[in-house]
Structures are given as structure tokens and as C-alpha cells.
Amino acid sequence: MLTNLKVDPEQLPKRVIVCGDPKRAALIASKLDDQRQIGENREYHSYAGTWKGVEVAVVSHGVGAPGAAVCFEELAKGGVQVIIRVGTAGSYQKEIETGSLVISSAAVRQDGLTSQLVPAGFPAVANRHVVDALVQASGANASDLKVFEGITLTLDVFYSGVLEFPHKQYQKAGVLAVEMENTALFVIAALRGMKAGSILAIDGYADADLLESYNPHTDVMAKAIEAESLIALDAVITVS
Ligand SMILES: O=P(O)(O)O[C@H]1O[C@H](CO)[C@@H](O)[C@H]1O
Numbered sequence: 001m002l003t004n005l006k007v008d009p010e011q012l013p014k015r016v017i018v019c020g021d022p023k024r025a026a027l028i029a030s031k032l033d034d035q036r037q038i039g040e041n042r043e044y045h046s047y048a049g050t051w052k053g054v055e056v057a058v059v060s061h062g063v064g065a066p067g068a069a070v071c072f073e074e075l076a077k078g079g080v081q082v083i084i085r086v087g088t089a090g091s092y093q094k095e096i097e098t099g100s101l102v103i104s105s106a107a108v109r110q111d112g113l114t115s116q117l118v119p120a121g122f123p124a125v126a127n128r129h130v131v132d133a134l135v136q137a138s139g140a141n142a143s144d145l146k147v148f149e150g151i152t153l154t155l156d157v158f159y160s161g162v163l164e165f166p167h168k169q170y171q172k173a174g175v176l177a178v179e180m181e182n183t184a185l186f187v188i189a190a191l192r193g194m195k196a197g198s199i200l201a202i203d204g205y206a207d208a209d210l211l212e213s214y215n216p217h218t219d220v221m222a223k224a225i226e227a228e229s230l231i232a233l234d235a236v237i238t239v240s
């Protein structure tokens, strides 16, 4: 039994969709055939079923890299081979508007977790086959939504303290979006031999004021999350 997920590895499919929010996990899982819950403990809610005839799991990892890392490590222990994160993020570029999608090709390691796992120069990169599969699946599922591909940033901070967010320098460097778990996913996947990728629905422009207007519970976001979920499900079953 996987200790924190409380999932029996024998019941765990080798292809997994992960997301922060347990309710989003339930929503994505509801699209599967033969859907069943295979675990529930803390923020980790796990489901299994089939998508277009292929066994897939959906697991929530909560907010932030350390808790998510526990999830990703236990999925690796359970024999998982392909993981795609279906997340939300703030935009770093004005042309990437609310409701757009971003496929992360790599993530800047501004989190604390990965610096305790690997040296500073170790890259956090998505698997190229997973990125390709996400781009391919976007063609069929994104319809009128704009889809971007590029570097994202992972931060530990959601509400700032007395220090300023590092948004401006990364906006200038061409980073597309900011979220809180991609580096943990990409580094742990590299260490444990899993293929990982991430697609993000944009919930606003990330400047110092974003958190005052932050609202991921709108119709525009629901549409983007629906589209990215279908894209990720199609992609996760095509990666070999
Ligand atoms: O929507 P999820 O997948 O949780 O992703 C983003 O949303 C959370 C912050 O509200 C963080 O977990 C961040 O990475």
C-alpha cells in the first residue's frame, strides 16, 4: 500500500493525470468509463478508469511542491510511467489571456523542494514525447482557445510577504506563466524514470495585484479546465 496516497499499487494504472484540487480530480475522473475511487487520504484523492479503452488514473496532489512531491514519489513507487499535470497558473505575458492554455516545456526552479533533491544546475524539463502529445491533442480539443508552449516558473509563494514577487524579471525573460508544482513533477520524474508533462489553464495576469482579482471559479476557467482535461486524457494514452 502506498503510504500517503493509501492506494494499492496493484489497482494503480501506469498512466496518470494529476491536479492540485481534489474536486478537479473527481471531475476529470467522471469522464472515465468504469470509474472507481482507489484511494483517499489527506489532499490525495485517487481514481481509476478507462479513457478510450486505456486504463488511466486521476490523482490530486494539493497545493505546493512539497506535498505534491510526496504524491509524485509514491506514484513512481507504484510503477507509474506517464504523468500529466492538469493545473492552473497566472500569466506572465499580456497576450496570454485568461482562459488560454499553456503547455510547459520546462520550469524555472524557484521552489525550495527541488533544491533539496538535486544540485542548482539540474534542469526541470518536461518529457518531449509528452509535450508533443499535448500539442497534438490540443488541435482536436482546444477549438477556440489559444494554446501556448514554453517555459513556466514554479514558486512556493502564493500570498507575498515583505519581499516582492520575482514576476518582472521572469516576464522580461519570456517565461509564460507561474504556478506551484511543475518543478517537483519534472525533477522527480527525471530521477525516477517517469515521463512527465504539464498543461495549465490561465486564471489572470500575474502582477503584484493578481491575488486581489484571483478567481479560478468562473465560466471562462471552467471551459479552459474542461479543454485541458480532455487534451491531457488524449495525450496520456498516446505516449509510449
Ligand atoms: O490549480 P492547481 O493545479 O492547484 O495549480 C495552481 O493553483 C494552486 C494555487 O491556487 C497551486 O497549486 C497552483 O500551482
Ligand SMILES: O=c1cc[nH]c(=O)[nH]1
Pocket: 088, 089, 090, 091, 158, 178, 179, 180, 203, 206, 210
Ligand atoms: O500559483 C499560481 C496559481 C494560479 N495562479 C497564480 O497566479 N499563481
